[in-house]
Amino acid sequence: xxxxxxxxxxxxxxxxxxxxxxxxxxxxxxxxxxxxxxxxxxxxxxxxxxxxxxxxxxxxxxxxxxxxxxxxxxxxxxxxxxxxxxxxxxxxxxxxxxxxxxxxxxxxxxxxxxxxxxxxxxxxxxxxxxxxxxxxxxxxxxxxxxxxxxxxxxxxxxxxxxxxxxxxxxxxxxxxxxxxxxxxxxxxxxxxxxxxxxxxxxxxxxxxxxxxxxxxxxxxxxxxxxxxxxxxxxxxxxxxxxxxxxxxxxxxxxxxxxxxxxxxxxxxxxxxxxxxxxxxxxxxxxxxxxxxxxxxxxxxxxxxxxxxxxxxxxxxxxxxxxxxxxxxxxxx
Ligand SMILES: Nc1ncnc2c1ncn2[C@@H]1O[C@H](COP(=O)(O)OP(=O)(O)O)[C@@H](O)[C@H]1O
Ligand SMILES: [Mg+2]
Numbered sequence: 001x002x003x004x005x006x007x008x009x010x011x012x013x014x015x016x017x018x019x020x021x022x023x024x025x026x027x028x029x030x031x032x033x034x035x036x037x038x039x040x041x042x043x044x045x046x047x048x049x050x051x052x053x054x055x056x057x058x059x060x061x062x063x064x065x066x067x068x069x070x071x072x073x074x075x076x077x078x079x080x081x082x083x084x085x086x087x088x089x090x091x092x093x094x095x096x097x098x099x100x101x102x103x104x105x106x107x108x109x110x111x112x113x114x115x116x117x118x119x120x121x122x123x124x125x126x127x128x129x130x131x132x133x134x135x136x137x138x139x140x141x142x143x144x145x146x147x148x149x150x151x152x153x154x155x156x157x158x159x160x161x162x163x164x165x166x167x168x169x170x171x172x173x174x175x176x177x178x179x180x181x182x183x184x185x186x187x188x189x190x191x192x193x194x195x196x197x198x199x200x201x202x203x204x205x206x207x208x209x210x211x212x213x214x215x216x217x218x219x220x221x222x223x224x225x226x227x228x229x230x231x232x233x234x235x236x237x238x239x240x241x242x243x244x245x246x247x248x249x250x251x252x253x254x255x256x257x258x259x260x261x262x263x264x265x266x267x268x269x270x271x272x273x274x275x276x277x278x279x280x281x282x283x284x285x286x287x288x289x290x291x292x293x294x295x296x297x298x299x300x301x302x303x304x305x306x307x308x309x310x311x312x313x314x315x316x317x318x319x320x321x322x323x324x325x326x327x328x329x330x331x332x
Contacts, residue, residue, distance in 0.1 A: 001064040001327075002042070002043045002064050002065075003037055003042050003044045003064065003067050004045055004046075004057075004063045004065075004066045005030065005034055005044055005066075005067045006047050006049050006054075006067070006068045006070045006082045007025050007029075007030050007047070007048060007049065007069050007070050008024040008049055008050065008073065009024060009027060009030065009050075010027075011024075017177075019151070019154070022150075022152075022153055022230060023151045023153070024071055025071070025298075028298065028299075028300075029069075029296070029297055029299070029302075031046075033067065033297060033319055036318075036320070037067065037319060037320075039316050040316060040320050042323075044067075045061070049070045049072075049081070050073065054085050055085060055088075058085075058086075058089050059089075063091065064092075065091075065323065065330075066082070066086055066091055066094070067093070068082055068083065068093045068294075069294060076102070076105065076180070077101075077102045079101035079102065079104075079105050079293070080099075080102045083101060092326065092327075094273075094322050094323060094325075095271060095272050095273060095293060095294060095322070096268075096274070097271065100268050100271070101293055101294070104268055104291050104292065104293050105150070107145065107148070107290050108124065108147050110268060111124055114264060114267060117263060117267045119264055119288055120285055120286060121289070122185040122186045122187075122188055122289070123137065123138055123185065123186045124184060124185045125184050126147065127181060128175075129175075130171045130172045130175050138184070139186055140162050141162050141189070142160070142184050142185065142186060142187060143161075143185050144159045144161065144170040144171055144183070145174070145182070145183045146177075146182065146183070147180055147181040147183045148181075149178060150292065151229055152228070153226055154226070155225050156226055157223075160187050160223075167184065185289075189281075190279050190280040190282060191279065191280045192211045192224060192278075193210050193211070193247055193249075193277075193278045193279070194209050194275055195208050195209070195257060195258065195275065195278060195307075196209070196274075196303075196304050197261060197273065197274045198272075198273055198308065198318070198325075199271070199272050199321075199325040200325060201325075201328065203262060203266075205258040206308060206310065206311045207307055208245070208246055208257055208307075209243060209244070209245045209303055209307050209310075210244040210245070210247030210248060211224060211241050211242075211303075212241060212244060213228070214242070216228065216238050216240060217238065218237070218238025219239045219240075221239065224241075228241065233301070245306055245307055246310060256286055260276070260286045260288060261278065270293045271293075271325070271326070271329060272322050272325040272326050273325075274291050274292060274295065275291070275292045275295035275304050275307075276288055276290075277290050304318075305318060
């Protein structure tokens with residue numbers, strides 16, 4: 001197959017905020033996906049979609065499929081940029097469609113759908129101006145997050161607040177730094193899990209990954225914050241979580257967590273691949289924080305490949321499974 005691999009490559013630009021490029025992909029990830037596809041006999045060209053003329057590229061270069069990992073560049077619907085162009089040109093692509101990508105990037109709208117589907121998600125309130133009255137039903141500690149970011153951008157330990165004063169200060173900071181609404185949620189103080197769904201005809205749920213932050217005391221961070229993700233594995237900083245895959249769960253909880261992840265994948269309308277972030281409360285209720293239809297695919301660093309390896313897949317198998325799922329869907 002002739003495949004274009006669409007991506008946004010991380011850049012170095014000191015004039016931008018430190019987390020500006022956090023969602024974007026490294027050259028290593030792009031190279032790893034390209035060589036996995038080549039090893040299965042495909043002809044692959046990687047395209048950094050800052051390339052200004054994506055439409056004319058595809059008019060000049062006929063491809064059978066786009067393997068899309070592009071996080072997009074501008075605004076609230078950025079993950080849909082490339083799929084929207086591909087829809088317009090009628091070129092098939094891997095992964096979720098424009099609608100699901102835009103939906104999943106909006107945490108609050110996703111949570112409304114989860115609630116409608118009876119999928120547990122932390123109680124929440126959206127602050128657009130920062131002047132809204134706090135819903136008295138919400139219980140501290142609360143966590144404040146930008147509504148439409150990923151890679152834990154704008155989320156550090158100071159985003160967990162215990163007073164109204166700290167809450168409103170943090171809401172104001174998030175709204176002004178990220179030029180968007182702040183999502184306030186009850187903080188679920190429990191185990192952190194992430195769950196991969198990989199479709200192969202019927203969707204399969206990969207072994208659950210548990211991320212244990214008890215080994216990160218030195219870092220001053222105690223959950224999957226921006227610093228924890230950006231500097232993962234840095235012993236000097238102490239950002240060294242321990243991964244357990246499969247997660248250390250009793251069979252009943254494991255089944256419930258997997259069911260919730262699969263329901264979330266379907267409720268949001270994801271295709272081929274997704275990763276759902278979950279926190280277990282003290283009664284083992286799995287609260288869905290968000291779903292990632294474009295999970296990181298760094299073969300060494302990212303969560304999703306770890307789950308695929310635990311399922312007995314190689315990196316090449318994982319990449320090929322995504323491609324096969326998309327090919328099957330586009331045949332239909
Ligand atoms: N309501 C919450 N309760 C507990 N921890 C949370 C909550 N929301 C976010 N977190 C922590 O912050 C991390 C990043 O939040 P998440 O909603 O997944 O955003 P992102 O899209 O940036 O990954 C989570 O993986 C988790 O460690
Ligand atoms: Mg997350």
